[in-house]
Amino acid sequence: MPPAKKQKTAGDAGVSVESNSKDPANESSHPHKNDKNKKSSKPGDPKDPAPHDYICFHRPLFDVESANWLAPDSLEGNELVKQVYKPGFAQEEKDNVYKAAPSEHKDHKWVIMWEAWLKTDILGRKARYCNPDNFGMYLCNDWQGWGMQEIGENVMIEYDKAFHSKGNKRLEDLWVVVSAVGLWLNEDEHIGLLINNEDGSTTCKLIGLIGCALLSTLAATEAAGELKPDSRFLDLTLVISYYFEISHDLPDYGIEGECVAWRREAVKYFKKGKLDPEKGLSATKVRMEKLEKAGDYDGDDEDADAETVDEPVAEGQNANQEAAGEKAVSPPSKGKAKRASGGVQSDEKDPWKWADKFKAYKKGRGSSMGGQKYDITKMSRTDRAAAAFDGKDPLAGVPVKELKEDMVDLV
Numbered sequence: 001m002p003p004a005k006k007q008k009t010a011g012d013a014g015v016s017v018e019s020n021s022k023d024p025a026n027e028s029s030h031p032h033k034n035d036k037n038k039k040s041s042k043p044g045d046p047k048d049p050a051p052h053d054y055i056c057f058h059r060p061l062f063d064v065e066s067a068n069w070l071a072p073d074s075l076e077g078n079e080l081v082k083q084v085y086k087p088g089f090a091q092e093e094k095d096n097v098y099k100a101a102p103s104e105h106k107d108h109k110w111v112i113m114w115e116a117w118l119k120t121d122i123l124g125r126k127a128r129y130c131n132p133d134n135f136g137m138y139l140c141n142d143w144q145g146w147g148m149q150e151i152g153e154n155v156m157i158e159y160d161k162a163f164h165s166k167g168n169k170r171l172e173d174l175w176v177v178v179s180a181v182g183l184w185l186n187e188d189e190h191i192g193l194l195i196n197n198e199d200g201s202t203t204c205k206l207i208g209l210i211g212c213a214l215l216s217t218l219a220a221t222e223a224a225g226e227l228k229p230d231s232r233f234l235d236l237t238l239v240i241s242y243y244f245e246i247s248h249d250l251p252d253y254g255i256e257g258e259c260v261a262w263r264r265e266a267v268k269y270f271k272k273g274k275l276d277p278e279k280g281l282s283a284t285k286v287r288m289e290k291l292e293k294a295g296d297y298d299g300d301d302e303d304a305d306a307e308t309v310d311e312p313v314a315e316g317q318n319a320n321q322e323a324a325g326e327k328a329v330s331p332p333s334k335g336k337a338k339r340a341s342g343g344v345q346s347d348e349k350d351p352w353k354w355a356d357k358f359k360a361y362k363k364g365r366g367s368s369m370g371g372q373k374y375d376i377t378k379m380s381r382t383d384r385a386a387a388a389f390d391g392k393d394p395l396a397g398v399p400v401k402e403l404k405e406d407m408v409d410l411v
Contacts, residue, residue, distance in 0.1 A: 049099070051115035052172045054234045056100045056108050058092050061085055062186050066245070067282035102234055109279050111234045112179055113172070119155075119180035120187075126151045127190055128410050130374040135394040137376065137387040145197030147374030152194060152206050154370040155181055159213045160358050171224060174217045175233055181210060182242030191246045195253050202365070204259040207250065209361050211262030214243050216354040218269040219330040227273040240270050241280030244287035251298040263291050268329045377403045 049055055064085045068074045075083060092098065095105070102111045112120070130147025132139045155177060162173035185191045197203045221227050221236070233239075247263045250256065267288055277285040294300075330351040350356075362369055372378045377395065385393040398408055 049101075049114040051113070052169065052176070053114050054102050054111045055114050055117060056097045056102055056105050057110050057112055057117060058089055058098060059110050060183070060187060062245075063281050064088070070283060070286070109238065111238070112183065113176055113235075116176045116179040116183075119176060120183045122406060123151060123155065123180060123184040124187060124190075125406055125409070126375065127184075127188070127193065129377045129406075129408070132376065132387070134410050135376055135384070136389050137384065137394065138389065139376075139387050142198045143374060144193055146199070148190065148194040149197050149199065149203060149206060150370060150372070150374050152181075152210065153365070156206070156209055156213065156358065156361075157370050160354075163216065163354055163358075171217075171220050171226075174213075174220060175239075178214050178217045179235055179239045179242075182214075182239050182246070185246045186242055195250065195255055200254055204255050204257070205361055205364070207247075207255050208259030208262070209357060211243070211247070211260070211266075212352050212354055212357050214240075215262050215265055215269075215330075215352045216350065218266070219351045220349075222269065222272070222330055227269060229274055229276065231273075236273065237270075237275045237277075237279040237284075238281070240266055240275070241277070241284040241287070244270075244284060244291060245281055248287045248290055248294075251294075251296065251300070254298075256297045258296065260296050263294065265329065267291050272329050377406070377408050 061081075064080065068080050068084070074080075092108075097105055097108055097110075102108070127144075127148060128134055130151070131144045159174065159177045162170065162177060165173060167173070185194070195203055195207070218227065218240070221231070221233060226232055227236070229237075243266055244263070247260060250260050270288065277288060281287075376384065381393040381396065384395060385391060388394055395403065395408065402408060
């Protein structure tokens with residue numbers, strides 16, 4: 001079995017501004033920090049792709065570890081990095097894979113929108129910013145877990161803004177968020193850090209909201225006729241498989257019930273699109289087989305044909321529906337469509353009731369939702385010094401501008 005989702009303790013780390021680590025095992029799928037930082041990749045910079053253009057990136061370490069788990073003769077951690085990950089990384093560097101257009105590496109499945117790549121990087125930075133161990137500080141045992149929850153809420157606020165957008169790139173903007181969140185939660189045990197938060201009730205609701213965002217995006221993708229192997233969303237298979245990976249064993253850790261009911265619906269979208277598991281993560285096929293039969297509670301395995309969240313969509317709701325000769329996955333419109341907040345048609349454009357669920361979550365959280373309360377780089381210098389083991393601000397040498405703009409890198 002893959003390693004348990006437990007919060008790992010980071011070692012003491014140095015602090016720098018815009019450093020560029022060379023160790024691929026440390027960088028996972030993000031080896032080129034300077035290339036990805038939004039400050040060094042300004043919109044309109046001719047050196048960078050357009051926000052919704054796809055780029056290639058290095059195969060993530062978490063997928064190498066997953067493939068190793070599936071292998072009959074698995075390797076231990078350091079040996080896996082030495083014998084498999086680093087040689088693969090080196091070959092990809094030799095082939096100039098990173099940031100290349102997918103058309104230049106047609107057999108390389110690791111692709112992502114440029115804007116989603118930048119967002120994944122900033123989410124990773126934010127996760128490191130809420131870990132007191134990285135700064136030689138003590139705050140409280142669950143500080144990082146609460147910080148992860150805060151980051152998750154912030155990105156759901158971003159998703160809601162994109163959801164209610166009336167721009168012609170609305171679907172791309174939704175895709176950026178779900179793609180980035182899926183990759184981010186798989187990297188560096190972020191999903192484990194999130195679910196180990198002592199506030200289990202809120203964490204469970206947040207996982208449900210993240211799942212609703214995925215289903216809502218897939219519904220919009222299906223309605224646009226892009227739920228298919230040759231979709232213009234080149235990472236369609238990868239993105240869904242990210243969510244299979246982070247969610248397949250959530251009930252084992254107490255994240256169960258309605259908040260994980262979205263998992264089997266995601267499998268339905270995957271199968272409806274006739275997507276190839278080989279173009280997803282290494283364990284995609286295994287995860288799908290488990291999730292098709294999985295119940296929503298620990299130890300509760302259901303028959304794959306059991307009743308799920310909603311019935312298939314009514315005729316005419318998907319552009320590809322009649323041509324495909326199959327039922328759509330998204331729930332049907334029930335009666336006359338009503339206006340939801342932001343002008344979204346609650347049935348036609350919001351089949352998974354995102355607007356209602358987000359509103360309910362936000363109401364339940366009140367002023368506690370999101371923010372930067374657990375971002376150590378945003379604390380005052382006095383507060384950081386008070387919590388530091390040596391009584392000194394660990395970021396004393398970092399200019400305020402860099403702190404405000406999330407340019408602190410931990411090495």
